Amino acid sequence: MxxxxxxxxxxxxxxxxxxxxxxxxxxxxxxxxxxxxxxxxxxxxxxxxxxxxxxxxxxxxxxxxxxxxxxxxxxxxxxxxxxxxxxxxxxxxxxxxxxxxxxxxxxxxxxxxxxxxxxxxxxxxxxxxxxxxxxxRLKDDRELDALRTAAEAADATMRDVRALGTGAVGRTEADLAAFVEDRLEAHGGTGIAFDTIVAAGPNGADPHHASGDREIRPGDPVVLDFGTRVDAYPSDQTRTVVFDGDPPAAFEAVHRVVAEAQAAGVAAAGPGVTTGAVDRAVRDVIEDAGYGDRFVHRTGHGVGLDVHEDPDIVAGGDVELEPGMVFSVEPGVYLHDRFGVRIEDLVVVTADGTERLNRTDRGWRL
Missing domain, CATH: 3.40.350.10 (Creatinase/prolidase N-terminal domain)
Known part of the structure; x- marks a missing residue:
């Protein structure tokens, strides 16, 4: 069969x-x-x-x-x-x-x-x-293998992005997005799972910014959100980095808060935990730091054949996690006209916790 x-x-x-x-x-x-x-x-x-x-x-x-x-x-x-x-x-x-x-x-x-x-x-x-x-919601072994391979292609691509170093400065968002898409294919992916987001400087404060003609400048925080497909299954990873120079005031503190919130969400997840409890673990960290009103979206979403599918990791969510479920944990803080920070990994629920499908450096320094 x-x-x-x-x-x-x-x-x-x-x-x-x-x-x-x-x-x-x-x-x-x-x-x-x-x-x-x-x-x-x-x-x-x-x-x-x-x-x-x-x-x-x-x-x-x-x-x-x-x-x-x-x-x-x-x-x-x-x-x-x-x-x-x-x-x-x-x-x-x-x-x-x-x-x-x-x-x-x-x-x-x-x-x-x-x-x-x-x-x-x-x-x-x-x-x-x-x-x-x-x-x-519950992925079989074939689906999990495809999701892992797609995540590996995204990880390898992010390493290539970091390797650009100061060479990324002066490129437009659209040019860097094209580089990302080329590397995803080179690392075994098929096409893109969704429109690649490269959002530099104040554009990073728009969670769904469309990569445009703004040039990346020294000190710009750059939000990169991208994925590819392997055997029809997608990857979805976000990192926020600074390619050169000193970032804006408060950026380092905000990035640290988002990284801590993301880690808290992954740590909270496991069998029997509700989706709302995972969201709460993430949101508590951001609210305690004073940025609750700048976290303007859900903590995550299920990932499978569709990049966005059940279950949503959302406030009040009552779906109990089970082994085989795959979802994103992607908190963000967005400061209008200044910058944004988002960090995203896909995780799969296991018998005793979670497995991260993305393993690249989450820090902002190259």
Whole structure:
């Protein structure tokens, strides 16, 4: 049994518990998670229907049938032609299934969702995440291996960034971002997991700054947030460094507070600990230092096929951590028009604590 089939069978057991008859998934991370088919949504319908019992069925455009069959363990692949549309393949499948409650892909195009609801007027609908999110929180060995390898590519890239030393001064944020992306590929990654953030000087006070044409200057704190993918799984690491010169007043103190908060969050995590307790451990350090109102986002987020997925490490979160969960711990302090500091590692929950997936130097000095 492939990992994809094992996940599908676990999802079917959860369908029964949820009182649902079927999952209906269009292209996206959840479809890949169950089938192994990695494709983009298009105007031609691709749909995976997973019943609560029995085997799943793909409905795909005829021109994509060969690639789908090569990629998946699913044996029932029904095709449709442009001149007929999907109805000849889809309608008999839905008629045979006659679901009373079906869970749709959370990010299904509205046009597809409305079409399915027209075809199933008596059925109620819900979201596939009701069943799949709890499964995807717990990574299997294959997923953890990919996440570790992606993290190693990010670590190696950060070492290359540090090795630039004063040579980074005078480069634009966009130029340094391009360097980062080149090194991620050189170290075995595939593309970028998200838009690379290089935020120099006051731009670092914007947590989601888009790398631009500002040149890095002596004394600039530079926030670098980047990642790549390995076998579809991402890395996500943030460091804040100064390439040359003396940083602004208060920077060293703020960086020390953020580093202590990040360490406190990692230390607090473990089996049975709630996500809210991890957030609280981080936030206490920053609040005690007087920067509570400058920590403007959650402590972290789950990481898997999506860079941001369950569970959120957020104030009041009540999800209990379990071995196999992977998430970021990324506190930040942002001082408007001055600078920002963020430090981020991915961690995996183990039987007795956590394992950091990122191991590079967290200090600001090169």
């Amino acid at each position: 492939t990992p994809f089939e094992r996940r599908t069978r676990r999802a079917q057991a959860r369908l029964v518990d949820a009182g649902a008859d079927a999952l209906a998934l269009t292209p996206g991370r959840n479809l890949y998670y169950l089938s192994g088919v990695d494709t983009e949504p298009s105007d031609r319908l691709t749909l995976l229907v997973v019943p609560a019992e029995g085997d799943p069925t793909f409905v795909v455009p005829a021109l994509d049938a060969a690639s789908v069959r090569d990629a998946t363990w699913v044996t029932d692949v029904r095709t449709w032609a442009d001149e007929t549309g999907p109805s000849p393949a889809l309608d008999p499948l839905l008629d045979d299934l006659s679901p009373s409650h079906v869970l749709l892909a959370d990010r299904m195009w509205t046009a597809v969702s409305l079409s399915l609801r027209d075809r199933l007027p008596e059925a109620t609908v819900g979201l596939a995440s009701e069943v799949l999110a709890p499964l995807r």
